[in-house]
Amino acid sequence: MTKTKTKYIFTMIFLFIIFTFQKQNFLTIQNTITIFLKSVMPSLFLFILFTNIILELDIKNGLKRIFKKNYSLIYIAIIGMFCGYPMGAKAVSKFYDKKEISYNDAMFLMSFANNANPIYIISTIGIATLENIYLGFVLAISHYLSSLIICIYYFHKNIIHETKTNLKCKDNNSDKKLHKTIFESLNQAIKATYFTLSQIFAYIIIFSVLSQDARIILVKLNIPNNLIYIFESILESTSGIAKLVLNYNASTNITISLISFILGFSGISIIFQIYSCIYNMKISIMHIIKYKLIQGLLSFCITYALLNISNCNLYVVKNNIKIINNMNSTTFFLIIVTLLFLFSSTIKKVTRIK
Numbered sequence: 001m002t003k004t005k006t007k008y009i010f011t012m013i014f015l016f017i018i019f020t021f022q023k024q025n026f027l028t029i030q031n032t033i034t035i036f037l038k039s040v041m042p043s044l045f046l047f048i049l050f051t052n053i054i055l056e057l058d059i060k061n062g063l064k065r066i067f068k069k070n071y072s073l074i075y076i077a078i079i080g081m082f083c084g085y086p087m088g089a090k091a092v093s094k095f096y097d098k099k100e101i102s103y104n105d106a107m108f109l110m111s112f113a114n115n116a117n118p119i120y121i122i123s124t125i126g127i128a129t130l131e132n133i134y135l136g137f138v139l140a141i142s143h144y145l146s147s148l149i150i151c152i153y154y155f156h157k158n159i160i161h162e163t164k165t166n167l168k169c170k171d172n173n174s175d176k177k178l179h180k181t182i183f184e185s186l187n188q189a190i191k192a193t194y195f196t197l198s199q200i201f202a203y204i205i206i207f208s209v210l211s212q213d214a215r216i217i218l219v220k221l222n223i224p225n226n227l228i229y230i231f232e233s234i235l236e237s238t239s240g241i242a243k244l245v246l247n248y249n250a251s252t253n254i255t256i257s258l259i260s261f262i263l264g265f266s267g268i269s270i271i272f273q274i275y276s277c278i279y280n281m282k283i284s285i286m287h288i289i290k291y292k293l294i295q296g297l298l299s300f301c302i303t304y305a306l307l308n309i310s311n312c313n314l315y316v317v318k319n320n321i322k323i324i325n326n327m328n329s330t331t332f333f334l335i336i337v338t339l340l341f342l343f344s345s346t347i348k349k350v351t352r353i354k
Contacts, residue, residue, distance in 0.1 A: 021213045028212040032205050035239055039128050040204070041197060043120040044084055048196050051083040052189035055094060057182075072100045073109065080113025081147060084120060085270045088113040089277035090196070096281055103281070110283055111291040112151040114274050115143060116263055125259065129242055135256060138306050139299075142260045146298035150291055200273060207236035207269035230258065237267035253307045260303035265296030 018025065072095055080088020092109050095101045101109070118140050126136015211232040218228050233240030241259055266274075271292060275285045 017209070017213050021209075021216065024212055024216065025209050028209050029205055032208040032239060035242070036201055036204060039124045040120075040200070040238055043124045044117065044197065044200070045193070047082075047084045047117045047119065048087060049189060049193045051079055051087040051091070052192040052196075053186065054079075055091060056185040056189045056192075073105055076101070076109050077113050077151070080109065081115050081144065082117060084117030085114060085200070085266065086196070086273040086277050088115070089274040093278050093281065096278075106278070106281060107283060107287065108154055110274075110278065110288060111154045112147045112295070114266070114288070114292075115147050116266070118144075121263065125241060125263070129245055130256075130259075138256070138303060139260050139263060142299045142302040142306065143263050145302055146264055146295045149298055150295055154291075199276065203269045203273050204236060204238055207267070207272075208239050211235040211240065233258075233262045234265065234267055236269045237262050237265075238269075240267065253304060256307060257300045257304040261296040261300040263296075264299030265292050 076088065076091045076095060079091045089110065092101070092106050092113070096103075096106050121140045121143060122133065122136035125139060126133050130136065214235070215228055215232060218231070229240070229244045233244050241262055244255065244259060244262070271285070271288055274288055279285075
């Protein structure tokens with residue numbers, strides 16, 4: 001099938017959806033705007049602004065003094081791990097364009113350095129959606145631990161060479177920065193933040209509409225509700241997780257583990273957001289999907305294990321998840337120490353590469 005035919009078919013499907021489900025689409029967009037303004041934007045804004053500021057100011061030289069080697073990789077990895085979608089991909093694209101990382105480095109980073117920010121997981125999912133901060137921490141631990149496991153696996157599987165900077169390009173960039181004030185950097189960061197938020201908002205609306213319209217079709221085909229909720233969450237995780245919590249008929253441990261899988265996989269909407277930042281680098285979208293799927297599966301297993309190891313008995317009252325026995329402080333402390341140990345040991349291995 002040629003690209004022209006594919007575009008034609010896609011356009012016809014899009015027009016069919018717009019005119020066939022006008023009322024449903026209108027209500028879905030209204031609901032999506034509410035979710036975005038009340039939950040998504042408050043949890044993302046400061047992280048995205050902070051990331052854009054440090055990218056504009058280019059403060060990685062501080063890391064250079066600490067790590068000496070491969071500081072650019074560590075800088076991007078930290079952004080990708082903790083600053084939310086799609087800032088990891090945006091940082092990869094920016095450093096690749098400046099020739100401060102190689103194509104292999106970019107592939108390495110794109111395998112693990114695109115994660116939800118901790119405020120989104122703990123506040124939006126844990127507190128706002130599940131109404132339980134403890135579960136927010138469990139989901140966050142599973143999310144970042146699965147990312148670190150992929151990082152270590154990819155690092156050992158593939159030889160990551162020390163990044164060699166293009167000195168000519170670096171000098172040119174340095175000259176430009178001499179004439180760039182802090183106000184100009186802040187102004188550029190604010191513009192970039194609103195552009196990124198607008199892009200995220202648009203993708204969430206598009207995939208929420210597709211998810212709702214697909215649901216109508218699947219219901220008419222008598223597909224079980226549980227499968228429909230999972231399908232909606234895989235398409236667009238933000239609204240899909242809320243529906244999963246309210247309607248999914250399964251044990252609560254399984255439901256929380258499924259939410260962990262969705263956060264790890266991130267959803268097709270977020271994968272498109274990530275790919276939109278790096279499509280000009282000729283990195284296959286299948287590379288992103290592959291490792292996000294692995295992260296989702298790892299997150300599911302880690303969350304399920306944590307909920308069972310901690311002897312945490314969960315039950316549902318009026319769609320709110322309650323806890324009978326919380327994880328004891330010793331178990332929680334050991335998990336945090338393990339997470340920090342894995343993170344620090346990975347950084348040490350990267351910085352030892354010659």
